[in-house]
Amino acid sequence: MRKVFAGMLMAAALTAMTTTAGKADPYRWCAVYGGRDGGGGTNCGFVTLEQCRATISGIGGLCQHNPFYTGPDEKPAWRARKRTRD
Numbered sequence: 001m002r003k004v005f006a007g008m009l010m011a012a013a014l015t016a017m018t019t020t021a022g023k024a025d026p027y028r029w030c031a032v033y034g035g036r037d038g039g040g041g042t043n044c045g046f047v048t049l050e051q052c053r054a055t056i057s058g059i060g061g062l063c064q065h066n067p068f069y070t071g072p073d074e075k076p077a078w079r080a081r082k083r084t085r086d
Contacts, residue, residue, distance in 0.1 A: 025044065025066060025068045025069055025070050025071075026047070026069075026070070026071050027044050027045050027046055027047060027066055027069065028046070028047060028048075028049075028065065028066055028069050028071060029044070029046035029047070029048065029049055029051070029052040029063050029064070029065065029066060030042055030043065030044035030046070030052070030063065030064050030065070030066045031043045031044075031046065031052050031055050031056050031061055031062075031063055032061055032062050032063075032064060033056070033059065033060065033061040034060055034061055034062075040061070043055070044066045044068070046063070049063060
C-alpha cells in the first residue's frame, strides 16, 4: 500500500513540475508579412490596428485579428435613442 501511495505521489509531483499554466495573449492584432515562395512571417505584438498598419507600411503585408487574443471583448458603446413626439 505504501508503494502505491509513493508511486501516486511521485506521479503527481512529476505532473505538477512538467505542466505550465496557459499564457494570456494581450495583443489583439497580428502583422502578416508576405514573402516569395510562401515565405514571410507573423508578428502578433500589436495592441492597436494603427500600430500594425504603421509597421507594415512600406514593407508590405496585412493586419489581421490575433486568433489567440485573450483580452477583454470589444463591446459597442450603447447610445440612448432620442424619442421624438409626433
